[in-house]
Amino acid sequence: MPEISTAERAGVGSDGHPRPTEDHVALLDHAILVLDGATSPSPDLPPGGWYAGLLRDQLASELRTHPQADPGIALANAITAVAQEHGLEPGNSPSSTVSVVRWDESEVEALVLADSPVVAFGRFGTDVVSDDRLMSLRDGGLLQTGADVRRRRNAADGFWVAEADPAAAHKAVRRSWPRADVDAILIATDGVAIGVDEYGLFDWPEVLQLAKNKGPEAVLDAVRAAENDDPHAVRWPRAKRHDDQVLVLAEFAK
Numbered sequence: 001m002p003e004i005s006t007a008e009r010a011g012v013g014s015d016g017h018p019r020p021t022e023d024h025v026a027l028l029d030h031a032i033l034v035l036d037g038a039t040s041p042s043p044d045l046p047p048g049g050w051y052a053g054l055l056r057d058q059l060a061s062e063l064r065t066h067p068q069a070d071p072g073i074a075l076a077n078a079i080t081a082v083a084q085e086h087g088l089e090p091g092n093s094p095s096s097t098v099s100v101v102r103w104d105e106s107e108v109e110a111l112v113l114a115d116s117p118v119v120a121f122g123r124f125g126t127d128v129v130s131d132d133r134l135m136s137l138r139d140g141g142l143l144q145t146g147a148d149v150r151r152r153r154n155a156a157d158g159f160w161v162a163e164a165d166p167a168a169a170h171k172a173v174r175r176s177w178p179r180a181d182v183d184a185i186l187i188a189t190d191g192v193a194i195g196v197d198e199y200g201l202f203d204w205p206e207v208l209q210l211a212k213n214k215g216p217e218a219v220l221d222a223v224r225a226a227e228n229d230d231p232h233a234v235r236w237p238r239a240k241r242h243d244d245q246v247l248v249l250a251e252f253a254k
Helices: 048-065 071-086 133-139 146-152 166-171 190-197 204-214 216-228
Strands: 003-009 023-027 031-037 096-103 107-113 118-122 125-129 173-178 182-188 245-251
Touching: 003 023, 003 216, 023 048, 023 245, 031 048, 031 182, 031 245, 048 071, 048 096, 071 096, 071 107, 071 166, 096 182, 107 118, 107 166, 107 182, 118 173, 118 204, 125 173, 125 204, 182 190, 182 204, 190 204, 190 216, 190 245, 204 216, 204 245, 216 245
Parallel strands: none
Antiparallel strands: 003 245, 023 031, 031 096, 096 107, 107 173, 118 125, 118 182, 182 245
């Protein structure tokens, strides 16, 4: 089993007030799960963090019960089970990103659905496994309203995320590497990845070195410090001053 270290920190709501984190982590004997519940587009819906917690637990159960199952199939089964148990309907339900890293003696594999990247380091260099479909729509100005988000969520001309439609699991970005080639893996929610992708505080190899030398908490500190220096979101426009943060570092022994 790799050596695993984690850091988690709650952000604030869109009103600027503290609230419980909507990011969730599970560490299994052979896998790591990271989920980031999305802010619900309607106050009538349950919060994304509620859904992400349920989905994490169900997916963890699927992978413990069937450790050799394809992660995409396990995720589809988990989405179906949560939707059925809680009466969730496609297009009108809370949603969550899902990132899975799983390993055995010969292989390390990653699954990424929506914007919580997995970054692998090893003989191949740095391999960023990211799902940029949501970001591309935002950058293109195609997600102006909540109605835009709902229409393009889990649609062929939109983006894919865990919600109530199990088909989304099969749209995830996938990657695998020989285990002997992998030195380390990072899994980050967007509250951490924003430090690379938008703030330009560091690149992923620098994140790895900081996490290894000072711990994953130091990476979270760096992102928060940058946000505190831009309290009114002038330099980096954003919906919330601080997003929830999760960073997981897995170091694979040779």
